[in-house]
Amino acid sequence: MDTVELAVPPEANPTFHGRDVFAPAAAKLAAGLPFRELREKAFSLAFMIVFILLLRTLFVQAVNIILMPKLGTRIWCKYFCPQGLLIGLISRIGRFALVKDESLCTGCGICNQHCSMSIDITGGPAVIRSGECVGCGVCVEVCPRKALSMTTGAVSGVEKSDKVGV
Ligand code: SF4
Ligand code: SF4
Secondary structure (H helix, E strand, O other), rough: OOOOOOOOOOOOOOOOHHHHHHHHHHHHHHHOOOOOHHHHHHHHHHHHHHHHHHHHHHHHHHHHHHHHHHHHHHHHHHHOOHHHHHHHHHHHHHHOEEEEOOOOOOOHHHHHHHOOOOOOOOOOOOOEOOOOOOOOHHHHHHHHOOOOEEOOOOOOOOOOOOOOOO
16 A cells, blocks of 8 residues: 655644645546545555544444443543543633532532533532533533532632543
């Protein structure tokens, strides 16, 4: 298999340079350039990228499916993703927190049902600092007792937690 380097045009956008490399190729095809000619330069590289992404997806899904009975959902994100680990560590020292007023909470579990990140808000501590929380605010909205709030300020009068993924 030949490996061909596609040059990045000097005018390419630094963020969307993939677009600026492949869009001209698509334009040449649309203008009638025989695919064979383009393929000789681009196909091996594009195929390799797609193949690596496909392998990665299959591997992640296999890990998720095999371990799901023991560890629950989103296993790759919680235990193996290096980006998730970094975000989790940063969240431990960050100021963002989800605060639960335990004098108002009835333990109904509605917040847990609506949290798309599967965070245990109902059973968690009064102050949740989770690297998995995306700060969507849905739990705050759906709580019928208005027991939840989000803060980036100092939290006092409640137990602090620095657990990741609570
Ligand atoms: S929805 Fe509100 S009252 Fe119900 S468990 Fe969650 S925080 Fe507590
Ligand atoms: S803010 Fe969103 S992600 Fe964070 S705990 Fe609430 S529902 Fe879950």
